[in-house]
Amino acid sequence: MLAITKFESFKLPMRPRQEIIEMFSTFAQLETDRFSKWLTDSKLRRSIQNCLVSSAEVPASEKFWALYWHKNWRNSPSSLAGMHLSAYLQESCYWAAYKTVARFTNTQYGLADYFQLAIAEVKTILEGFNPDRSSSLKTYASIAFPSRIKDILRQRKEADICTNWGLLRKVSKKQVLEALQNAGLSISQIAQYRLAWTCFKELYLQNQSGGSNKLPEPDRNLWSTVANLYNIERQSQLTPPGSECNHQTIEQWLTKIAVCVRAYLYPPVASLNVPKPGEDSSQEIDLPDPSSESLMAEMIAQEDAENRQNQLSQMNGVLQKALLSLDTQSQEILKLYYKQGLTQQQIIQQLQISQPTVSRRLIKARESLLATLIRWSQETLNISVTSNLVKDMNAALEEWLRVRYGDSLIPL
Structure with missing residues (x-):
């Protein structure tokens, strides 16, 4: 078994503060489904160094700094605090992936795939962590990551066997709305698409017997019927009502809704380290003083x-x-x-x-x-x-x- 511990991998005699720096500023690189090396993020390294220099009286405690970044992330979510915690949880993600590979040997996913699945769930793990109930973020993560990966695999299995129409049968109005908003559609487009989905569900999905995911393909007559109902309902449901739609437009809209829902509920694996469009990855934030009285009190509380x-x-x-x-x-x-x-x-x-x-x-x-x-x-x-x-x-x-x-x- 290849060691993934950061300090063993660096193979350097580190002082406690050096360990904290590496712990919150390095990311694992995997090659051919094996751990390769640790990569240092220079911006994160400067950030944690500045914190340590300005707060010399704060001990180099892993739990203290995990609590510090988590509290800062809670109070003011930012790419910097999230990235520090993402770096900190790299080992937890790796071991969750390693255990999942050992358990699910007959899937198409490898260690790197599971690792990225775990990385993409860091935000969810951070949201679920409660310092008052868990002894440490890493302990909580070691249990939460395998559970999240298992849930994702179960959801993806369901998604893989669903046709677009089977998927649209399963989702709620709230999920459709969130999926369309996530896709960046305008308010007027969302209103039109949701009405088209409602008409489609009323005329087609509810008339299908059984709970099969593989519902039959709608025919042209069905699309024309949905288009007619949409053109009637838009007069009272939409402001402004917009123009009439034909069967081809309705079919295109419903197909796009299914694509948006699938992408929203079962997103592709993406690293948290990649900034979102419009997000400044170099954004600096106004951090609270690590040696402040409240944080020192929490640090003392962590001693038990x-x-x-x-x-x-x-x-x-x-x-x-x-x-x-x-x-x-x-x-x-x-x-x-x-x-x-x-x-x-x-x-x-x-x-x-x-x-x-x-x-x-x-x-x-x-x-x-x-x-x-x-x-x-x-x-x-x-x-x-x-x-x-x-x-x-x-x-x-x-x-x-x-x-x-x-x-x-x-x-x-």
Whole structure:
């Protein structure tokens, strides 16, 4: 296994501040589906150097600077703060890609493809990270990236088997609007396209039986009928109503809508390092002082992160032991429900047992695990259990079960 750790790859004896500089300013380069080298972004390097020079009293703490850039990104999203965090999460992206390759060996994607999928999800990971609940951004990312890649692969599989008309059947008005806005269409064009889609859905999609993704191609008669309905509805639905449309225009519009929706819901892989049109990649931002009182307070608060991580590990061990102590049938039902995503009805058919048995086993198993979690919290953390805390613990247990069964590659 090729080492991807930045400091091992640089092979230089680094002081702590040098490590921070490299950690938040370098990006991985892959060649032929293998890690090649680390590339330094000079602008990011100057940025983190300036911060370190101006705040000499701030210790070279990885967690502090991750928190600093994340807070800055939250308060004022910018290419610079996002790029620092993107550089920081390169290793997490790589290992998520590495694990995915090992798991899905029969797909057309390679390590570089999965790596880019993960990179494109950095913004989503940053939005989901909550410093009050997670011990560190990197710990959170190590779990979140594999989960996001798996969701994307599932969505793309659905998209690949959908015709344009099957895709238009699945989407909502909100998704159509967002897709057309994302494509840069004008307000008047969006209004026309949405009305055409509404007419098409009313006359065609709702009359198709079953849930097939591969709906038949509409014929000319259908397009003419949709065009006639559109020309009637535009008088009351559009301001101004615009000109009449023929069947050819309607077909072109619906095809374009499908293309826009597909591109919006299942975008091609793109690196976060590429600036968007009109975005100045060299934009400098007014950064808060890293040594400010509020950030120093947060840094101090982060000192107990290791303790929290130890507690999480202990909790995981307790739940794992409690899970294995359940009877075999309950364990099998939990596995089918959380790992394979089967409904209770599907579990009934697969295990050939009654519906009350499945429902009772699920409820009893979760109640048993929740009781174990509550008891451990009382004994280890000296927590007074309230109704609100039980609700939070129940939600945490549900998340633990989904992670536990959702991706066996996630370290537990």
